[in-house]
Amino acid sequence: MPALSSLPRRCCRGTFLARAATADKSTPTAKPMTPTPPTMSESSASSPVAYDRAADLRALDATFAGVTGLVASGLTHVPRIFRVPEGHHDKQDTTVVAGTGRQEEPGAIPVIDLGCGDHAAVVAAVRQAVAGCGFFQVTGHGVPEAAMAAATDAVRAFHAADGGEGTEKARLYSRDPVKPVKYQCNFDLYESPVANWRDTLHIRMAPDPPDVGDIPESCRDALLEYTEQVNKLGKTLFELLSEALGLKPSYLTDMECDQGQILICHYYPPCPQPELAIGTSRHSDAGFLTILLQDEVGGLQIFNEDHWVDVTPTPGAFIVNIGDLLQLISNDGFRSVEHRVLAKNAAPRVSIAFFFSTHFHPASTRMYGPIKELLSEENKPLYRETLVRDYMKHYFSIGLDAKTAISDFRL
Numbered sequence: 001m002p003a004l005s006s007l008p009r010r011c012c013r014g015t016f017l018a019r020a021a022t023a024d025k026s027t028p029t030a031k032p033m034t035p036t037p038p039t040m041s042e043s044s045a046s047s048p049v050a051y052d053r054a055a056d057l058r059a060l061d062a063t064f065a066g067v068t069g070l071v072a073s074g075l076t077h078v079p080r081i082f083r084v085p086e087g088h089h090d091k092q093d094t095t096v097v098a099g100t101g102r103q104e105e106p107g108a109i110p111v112i113d114l115g116c117g118d119h120a121a122v123v124a125a126v127r128q129a130v131a132g133c134g135f136f137q138v139t140g141h142g143v144p145e146a147a148m149a150a151a152t153d154a155v156r157a158f159h160a161a162d163g164g165e166g167t168e169k170a171r172l173y174s175r176d177p178v179k180p181v182k183y184q185c186n187f188d189l190y191e192s193p194v195a196n197w198r199d200t201l202h203i204r205m206a207p208d209p210p211d212v213g214d215i216p217e218s219c220r221d222a223l224l225e226y227t228e229q230v231n232k233l234g235k236t237l238f239e240l241l242s243e244a245l246g247l248k249p250s251y252l253t254d255m256e257c258d259q260g261q262i263l264i265c266h267y268y269p270p271c272p273q274p275e276l277a278i279g280t281s282r283h284s285d286a287g288f289l290t291i292l293l294q295d296e297v298g299g300l301q302i303f304n305e306d307h308w309v310d311v312t313p314t315p316g317a318f319i320v321n322i323g324d325l326l327q328l329i330s331n332d333g334f335r336s337v338e339h340r341v342l343a344k345n346a347a348p349r350v351s352i353a354f355f356f357s358t359h360f361h362p363a364s365t366r367m368y369g370p371i372k373e374l375l376s377e378e379n380k381p382l383y384r385e386t387l388v389r390d391y392m393k394h395y396f397s398i399g400l401d402a403k404t405a406i407s408d409f410r411l
């Protein structure tokens with residue numbers, strides 16, 4: 001975590017309104033308040049105004065309304081807790097290359113048509129993509145576009161609704177790791193060095209799914225239908241990935257890589273000073289596989305060969321990426337690649353990440369290490385075995401930041 005002095009030095013714009021009194025870091029229990037913006041420092045490390053980061057984080061948490069609530073209150077400046085270190089957005093490290101699927105474009109992430117009818121070609125394309133940039137997009141996936149649109153519309157409606165006392169958001173606002181349905185602003189608010197310009201609805205769909213009634217009514221039907229559809233796509237992808245490793249199609253599902261399913265529904269409100277903030281900090285995903293749906297706003301970038309590459313929205317496509325645990329069991333055959341989301345001043349952005357993370361709740365007792373069939377004299381194990389629970393615990397203790405969690409499991 002950087003020292004305060006490494007945070008940006010910018011002029012103090014003062015504060016606004018009253019600070020929300022107290023909030024519990026682990027599970028907010030204070031009575032929800034109307035979404036009055038808390039007092040938050042906009043000042044620099046050199047400012048005479050004292051900066052108590054923890055107090056600012058707790059004040060935000062106590063609104064139960066996230067970044068969306070701040071923006072709705074008319075905020076015109078980015079509070080200091082969200083400010084990224086200087087140089088973070090250096091333009092020279094960004095290649096504005098669209099991920100439009102034209103594979104000949106340097107850095108573009110490939111688009112693979114799963115319905116093209118040539119199975120061997122699909123497996124080869126998947127192998128090439130995941131061993132390379134770690135990401136690909138899929139079309140011809142069989143998920144109806146209406147189900148995709150209904151899911152993003154429903155997530156947008158949930159997040160755009162009011163927060164504050166008596167609202168659904170206040171009912172769901174929690175940091176309890178065991179709760180299957182919760183709403184929060186930054187899962188790692190207290191761990192990561194920079195708060196992200198993003199709110200999230202989490203729904204653990206498997207195992208141990210929630211009571212259907214606990215899923216917000218505004219998105220219940222759409223997200224249940226979406227889960228059923230994306231689950232089917234996940235099974236297909238795990239088969240293709242098994243084959244890409246030279247294993248039988250059921251190998252990864254026999255290992256239960258698809259058993260844990262978490263739906264992460266993000267909302268990135270418009271940011272008044274996008275150059276000072278970040279939507280999602282650079283990170284790799286912890287689980288086995290992520291199937292991501294983004295709306296048309298854009299902002300997702302992947303880190304490929306030492307520069308950031310835009311993943312331009314492709315209508316009707318899903319983005320698929322490898323997570324750390326699949327990199328670990330494939331012994332670096334597949335790559336879990338860093339990505340981030342830029343903050344934007346445009347319309348709010350919605351994305352839905354479907355994480356296959358096996359069951360860390362309730363905890364699986366299965367150990368995951370490099371797959372034995374892949375190992376040889378030339379391909380010695382690179383990682384130690386781990387329980388998913390232990391990997392996740394380590395990952396969450398770091399929070400979203402530059403990729404470090406998997407390197408701590410290297411032999």
Ligand SMILES: O=C(O)CCC(=O)C(=O)O
Nearest residue numbers: 264266294300341351353
């Ligand atoms: O919002 C996005 O496009 C990406 C979100 C993401 O990377 C994540 O949830 O891990």
Ligand SMILES: [Fe+2]
Nearest residue numbers: 283284285339
């Ligand atoms: Fe991610």
